[in-house]
Amino acid sequence: MNLGDALSRLPGFSHAVLVVPDERGYPLSVATSFRVVDGTVEVTPASTGPSAVRDTVEARLVVSHIRPYPGVGYDQRRYIELSGTLSVGGSAWRFNPQGARGWDEQDLSFPELCQRALPQARRYLANLSTERGRPVTPQMSAGWRFFLATRLPFLTATIVPVFLGLAAAAYDRHFSLGLAALTLAGAMAVHLGLNVANDIFDTLSGVDAANLTPTKFSGGSRVLQYGLVSLRQMMALAAVFYAVAIVIGLVLVGISGLGLLWLGVAGVLISYFYTAPPLRLVHRGLGELCVALGFGPIMVLGAYFVQTGHYALRPLILSIPVAILVMLILYANEVPDRFADAKTGKRTLVVRMQPAAVIRGYVGAVAVAYLVVIAGVVFGVLPWPTLISLLTIPLAYQTWKGLSAHYDSPYQLMSYLGKNVNLHLLTGLLLVFGVLLGILVRR
Amino acid sequence: MALFASSLYHEGVTSAIVVAGMPEAVVELLNKALVGELTVIDRKGHLRTDPLIPFWDGRYILMTSSILFSRKLEDIKRNPRVSLSLSDPVGIPAQPFSRATIQGDARVIDDDLHRGWYRLLPLWEAKEPIIKTFLKPMQKLGLPLFWERAVIEILPQRVLWWPDGDTTRDPQVTDIREAAA
Numbered sequence: 001m002n003l004g005d006a007l008s009r010l011p012g013f014s015h016a017v018l019v020v021p022d023e024r025g026y027p028l029s030v031a032t033s034f035r036v037v038d039g040t041v042e043v044t045p046a047s048t049g050p051s052a053v054r055d056t057v058e059a060r061l062v063v064s065h066i067r068p069y070p071g072v073g074y075d076q077r078r079y080i081e082l083s084g085t086l087s088v089g090g091s092a093w094r095f096n097p098q099g100a101r102g103w104d105e106q107d108l109s110f111p112e113l114c115q116r117a118l119p120q121a122r123r124y125l126a127n128l129s130t131e132r133g134r135p136v137t138p139q140m141s142a143g144w145r146f147f148l149a150t151r152l153p154f155l156t157a158t159i160v161p162v163f164l165g166l167a168a169a170a171y172d173r174h175f176s177l178g179l180a181a182l183t184l185a186g187a188m189a190v191h192l193g194l195n196v197a198n199d200i201f202d203t204l205s206g207v208d209a210a211n212l213t214p215t216k217f218s219g220g221s222r223v224l225q226y227g228l229v230s231l232r233q234m235m236a237l238a239a240v241f242y243a244v245a246i247v248i249g250l251v252l253v254g255i256s257g258l259g260l261l262w263l264g265v266a267g268v269l270i271s272y273f274y275t276a277p278p279l280r281l282v283h284r285g286l287g288e289l290c291v292a293l294g295f296g297p298i299m300v301l302g303a304y305f306v307q308t309g310h311y312a313l314r315p316l317i318l319s320i321p322v323a324i325l326v327m328l329i330l331y332a333n334e335v336p337d338r339f340a341d342a343k344t345g346k347r348t349l350v351v352r353m354q355p356a357a358v359i360r361g362y363v364g365a366v367a368v369a370y371l372v373v374i375a376g377v378v379f380g381v382l383p384w385p386t387l388i389s390l391l392t393i394p395l396a397y398q399t400w401k402g403l404s405a406h407y408d409s410p411y412q413l414m415s416y417l418g419k420n421v422n423l424h425l426l427t428g429l430l431l432v433f434g435v436l437l438g439i440l441v442r443r
Numbered sequence: 444m445a446l447f448a449s450s451l452y453h454e455g456v457t458s459a460i461v462v463a464g465m466p467e468a469v470v471e472l473l474n475k476a477l478v479g480e481l482t483v484i485d486r487k488g489h490l491r492t493d494p495l496i497p498f499w500d501g502r503y504i505l506m507t508s509s510i511l512f513s514r515k516l517e518d519i520k521r522n523p524r525v526s527l528s529l530s531d532p533v534g535i536p537a538q539p540f541s542r543a544t545i546q547g548d549a550r551v552i553d554d555d556l557h558r559g560w561y562r563l564l565p566l567w568e569a570k571e572p573i574i575k576t577f578l579k580p581m582q583k584l585g586l587p588l589f590w591e592r593a594v595i596e597i598l599p600q601r602v603l604w605w606p607d608g609d610t611t612r613d614p615q616v617t618d619i620r621e622a623a624a
Contacts, residue, residue, distance in 0.1 A: 014531075014532070014533070015530060015531070017480045017492070017528045017530050019480075019482045019490050019492055019526065019528075020490075021484075021490065022546075024546075025524055026524045026525070026526055026546040026600075026601075027482035027483070027484060027490050027524065027525065027526035027546070028526055028544070028546065029480060029482050029492070029526045029527070029528035029530075029544050030528070030544055030603070030610050031528060031530030031542050031605075031608070031610050032610055044611060045611065046610040046611060047610060047611060047612060047613045047614065048544075048603060048614065049603055049613060049614050049616040050616060058488075058489065058490060059490075060482070060490045060491075060492055062480050062482075062492045062528075064478060064480060064494045064531065064534075065531075065533070065534075066477060066478050066494075066531075066533070066534045067533070068477055068533065068534065068536060071572055072571075072572060072573045073477070073570070073571030073572065073573045073574065074477050074478075074534070074571065077494075079493075079494050081491070081492050081493075083489070083490075111585070111586060114509075114511050114586050114588070114589055117511035117512055118511070118588065120510075120511060120512065120513055120514060121509075121510040121511045121513065121588045121591070123513075124510045124513040124516065124517065125510065127517070128553065128556075136556070138556075138557070138587055138588055138591045139556070139557035139558075139591070140587060144580060144584065147584075148584055148587075226587050226588055228587065
C-alpha cells in the first residue's frame with residue numbers, strides 16, 4: 001500500500017491508535033482521534049499516565065475496522081499502519097507519515113492474502129526446523145494428502161466417458177463386467193497420473209507458484225506449494241499411476257486386440273506431455289484439444305473397443321458432447337488462472353483471447369455439444385432417449401451468466417466453475433442413461 | 444479487580460490461576476473484543492502492529508496466529524515486549540464502553556502447530572461462531588496452512604484504562620505484578 005493511498009483512506013476510520021516506544025522498552029499504544037492535513041496527520045493529544053508520549057522518529061499510527069456479524073463473527077476487515085515521526089506539544093500533535101502497509105479485504109480477498117503469505121509460512125517452518133533440529137512440516141493425514149494431491153473429485157471426467165463407451169457397447173450387445181472394471185481402473189490411473197504430473201511440471205515451471213488466486217477448480221492441488229507432499233513423493237506417485245495404467249492397458253490390448261494399443265499410447269502420451277517438456281502441449285494453446293481428445297473420443301472409444309473388439313460411429317458421436325464439455329471445464333478454469341499462466345508463458349486459449357471472445361467461445365462450444373446430440377438422433381445414430389441430456393441446458397445457461405458476470409472475480413466465479421463441472425457430469429450421465437434407455441425402448 | 448476468571452474461561456485453556464490486579468472492566472473488554480491491536484518490536488527495533496482477536500483465560504491474554512502471518516511470532520521470540528490496544532467501539536461491543544492498553548511479556552507456543560491452538564477454540568468460537576464450520580476437513584483443505592497456528596500468550600505487566608474511552612483524560616494505571624503482590 002502506498003502512502004498516498006493510505007492517507008486517502010484514513011478519513012474512513014473512526015479513530016486511530018498511536019504507538020510509540022516507552023521508556024521501559026515496551027511499545028505503548030493509545031487510541032486517539034485524528035485528521036489528515038496536507039499530507040500529515042494531526043493527532044489529538046492523549047494521556048498515558050506515567051509513561052508520557054514524547055517526540056519520536058519511531059511512531060506508528062494504526063487504523064483498523066471490522067463489522068461485527070452477530071452469530072457468525074465479523075467481516076469488512078481492513079487496517080492501515082502508518083510509520084513516521086511524531087512531534088508532541090501544543091493543542092495537536094503532528095504525525096509525519098513516511099510509510100504505510102495494510103490490508104482491505106474488499107481490495108484483496110483473504111484467500112489471496114493467504115497465497116501471498118506462503119513464503120512467510122515456509123520461512124517460519126524452516127526456522128522452526130532449524131531451532132528443533134528436525135523437519136517441521138504442516139500436518140495432514142495421508143488420506144487427505146492423497147485426496148488433495150490427486151485431485152480425486154475430478155475423476156468424474158474419466159468416469160463419464162468410460163461409462164458412455166460401456167453403455168454404447170451394451171447398446172451393441174457387448175458387455176463384460178470384468179473388462180469394464182479393468183477399463184475404468186486403467187483410465188482412472190491415467191487421469192490421476194496426469195493430475196499429479198501436471199502439478200509437478202507446473203511447480204517446476206513456476207506456474208503454480210505464480211498463481212495467487214487458486215480455486216478448488218484451478219491453480220493445481222498446491223500440495224507442493226504448501227509443503228504437504230515432497231516433489232520426490234509426487235514423482236513416485238505419478239510413476240505408480242502411469243505404471244498401473246500401462247500394465248492394465250497392455251492386459252486389455254492382449255485381451256481385446258492390437259487396435260487398442262494406438263489409442264492407449266496416444267492417451268498416455270497426451271496425458272504426460274500435457275505439461276511435461278519438451279512438448280508442454282498446454283503451453284502451446286493445445287491444452288483444450290488434448291483434454292477433449294483424452295477425455296472424449298480416446299476414453300469412450302477405448303472403453304467401447306475393449307468390450308467389442310472394434311470401433312464404431314455411435315460411440316464416436318457420443319464422445320463429442322462430453323469431449324466438448326470436459327474441454328469447457330478446463331477452458332473456464334483457465335479464466336481465474338489467466339494472469340499466472342500468462343506470466344509464466346502458459347499460453348492457454350483464455351490467455352490468447354479477449355474476455356468477450358472467451359465467453360462467445362464458451363456459448364458456441366456448449367451449443368455445438370447439444371446440437372451434436374440432436375443431429376445424432378435426427379440421423380438415427382443415437383437412440384432418441386439421449387435427448388434427455390438436453391435437460392442440462394438451464395445449467396449451461398447459469399454457468400454462462402456466472403462466467404460473464406464474474407470474469408474478473410476468481411472467488412465469486414468459483415460456484416459457477418462448480419456448475420460447469422456438474423454440467424459435464426450431468427450431461428454425460430444423462431447421455432449414458434439415454435443410451436441404456438434406448439436398449440429398453442428398442443426391445 | 445477481577446478476582447475470578449472470566450465467564451468465558453474454559454478449563455481446557457490453561458491454568459486456573461486468577462490474576463488479581465486486572466481491572467474487571469478490562470476483563471470485560473477482553474472478553475467482548477473481536478479485535479485488538481497488538482504491537483510487537485521487530486528485529487530492527489521498529490514497532491509493528493497487527494489486528495488480532497484477544498482472549499482472556501484468567502491469567503494470560505491469549506491470541507493465535509497462523510504461520511502464514513508469522514512475522515509477529517518471530518518478532519516476539521526475539522523481543523517479548525508487546526502492547527495490546529483495546530480501542531474500537533464497534534469491534535468491542537462492551538457496555539459501558541471504555542478503552543485500555545495492556546503492556547506485557549509475550550511468549551510464542553508453537554510446539555504443536557497443528558493442534559496446540561485447539562485449546563483456544565472454545566474462546567474463539569464464542570467470539571466467531573463460524574470458525575467451527577471452517578474447521579471441517581473439506582473446508583480446511585482450501586487453506587491448510589492457515590490452520591497451522593501458534594499461540595501467543597501475554598502475561599500482562601501494566602494496564603492503562605480509560606473508563607469512558609476518553610484518552611485525553613488520565614488513565615487508571617495498574618501495575619499487575621505490584622497489584623498481585
